[in-house]
Amino acid sequence: MKIPGFKYVDHTADVQVRCYGLSLEQAFEQTAYSLMETISPNLEKIQIIEKKEITIKAEDKQALLFDFLSEFLYIFDVEGLIFSQIIVEKIKKIGNEYTLIANVSGEKFNNLRHEIGIEVKAITYSYMNIEEKSDKTIIDVVFDI
16 A cells, blocks of 8 residues: 555446545545546646646535545536646634645646546545544545446
8 A cells, every 4th residue: 555545446337446645635635636547547648737726615524525526527527627736735624614725737638648538427425435544544435437
């Protein structure tokens, strides 16, 4: 197990991923990288041309993860952007709400230059699990394809 990192787990119909990080933020980054790599398998071909800041607010960590990953699908579907650099600056709980701030960099997807992977339709709550330990965080997530 490489930390930070992720690995694909066998799933009958969809794409299941187990992601690892030394912190919750790092594990969230790895879930986003796994999503980007599912869409386009070689992230090294994605240049740093456009930068965005993503801010997500949600009532719990699972909803935060769901909304965070869904935002990547939305940006890909609407703006055609795919990212090769994802930095989750912080995840904080303020009152009853979690806030995530991330800085992402990439470019418009170009099927002549970027590898075409698997079309991800949605993020799911099935099998979603966030396990925080003292030395690492493990996240399981499934992408509906």
